[in-house]
Amino acid sequence: MSAAARPTWDPAQYLRHAGHRTRPFTDLLARVASLPGDPPRIADLGCGAGNVTALLADRWPTALITGYDNAPEMLDRAHVDHDGPTTGGGRLTFLRADVRIWTPDRPHDLIVSNATLQWIPGHAERFPDWIAGLAPGGTLAFQVPGNFDAPSHALMRRLTRSPRWRARLDGVLRHSGAVLRPEEYLQRLTGLGCAADVWETTYVHLLQGDDPVLDWVKGTGLRPVLTALADDPEARDAFLAEYRTALRAAYPPGPHGTPFPFRRVFAVARTRERGARAV
Template sequence: MQWNPSQYERFRAPRERPGRDLLAALPPLRPGMVTDLGCGTGYLTRQLADRFPDAAVTGLDSDPAMLARAAAIASRVRWRQGDIATWVPDAPQDLIFSNAALQWLPGHDVLFPCLAGCLTDGGVLAVQMPDNFDAPSHLLLRETAADGPWAPALRTAMDHHHALLSPADYWRLLRPHCGSVDIWSSDYLHVLEGADPVLEWTAGTALLPVMARLPADQAAAFREAYANRLRLAYPAEGDGRTLFPFRRLFIVARI
């Protein structure tokens, strides 16, 4: 699965908003070591570096194109290519930050206690994950995948849609390791512009593992079939803009 930084950043402002809300929810900190897991193009990582000028800040991502876009803007962040699932920090971290990345990984019952174990005494784990997998954008993606000649190739393409646990489960996982665990959800109403904007939004994220598994002709046919369903689920308003409700899950836990 290859990411396209330009496609991802077509909707940078609404994508960035939950990350900025996560930043705003951080407790008072004077960290020495900070890592942003799944940093993407780095716009939030650079904000972490600005907020904590005395900290060593690392941005980790598995995609070279996203990291190249991140590194193209001068900053003091250390950019590293790597897999979150196998990441081991060089030293205990004062802040592990992750915005819209951990939902791609399975095994949260193991992952989250492991991340808590990478923190210093008083360290913070701050996570935001999309919790929109039962919305039409994702339901229709799974429906389209199951309805066509591409179905065998896509049987496991969206397994990550089931990665998220309930808020209570995350609390139970983290509470034995953390002195405080704060978990909440926020519903965002994104107002998108342009033709087929929900399709273009998902083309930067949720649609990627589907396209990666299909030959060009099937990929084009799948995209059009999915687009037809999305147009019915997300009709344009009278002014031409499209409303896209999106729920996100936030976790801020402190050792």
């Protein structure tokens, strides 16, 4: 598999840790102020299985919400579980789109993205188009993982570059610079004329079960490796065995579960309302 090949996704595997994965999104939404539209128009970039997209309808019951993703496996699950009118009079719709080139075709009140932009090289270069696609007083809000230097990801990269796996796997994983530093996001967003709020949080998830960190990354960061080895189950299992051993040493279980620190970076950028002066 080349480095540019699209990883295949497993909605059931991803949703195994839905509770932990949802919390950063709810923390992000808590910092989003009121939206100018009535009903508001919302785009969720990288909606995945739609489980967090549905939370937007809880916050803005009348909203017209569209989730965009390019993974057919995830979109199929989103259609089945969440597509259609909402109880508040709004609607949830899910469409296939490539976030790398997606541009709003009409003004949006909120463009939101949850743990997606780290998959898009140079994603900050898309900010001008997305900001330009917001209605006056609209908001761009996103969160991305900031844990590429954590053992879970560093060990994964180290293993793919080892002599045994280099020929097949070197280059399939994202590099440590896939996410910008918080101050870089702040500078870019304020430079576009937005009032920006940028912060970071390290969650310490207490995971249960055998090899829970491996189970977690099998739903997200490890997908490119699993895709590359999908045609060779023996090699896939051998890689997982090596990686499992390394993760057990890095994340030993405690008496109540396995602590799994996970840093995330958040940004909420609001455009000026109509008639407001720049300061």
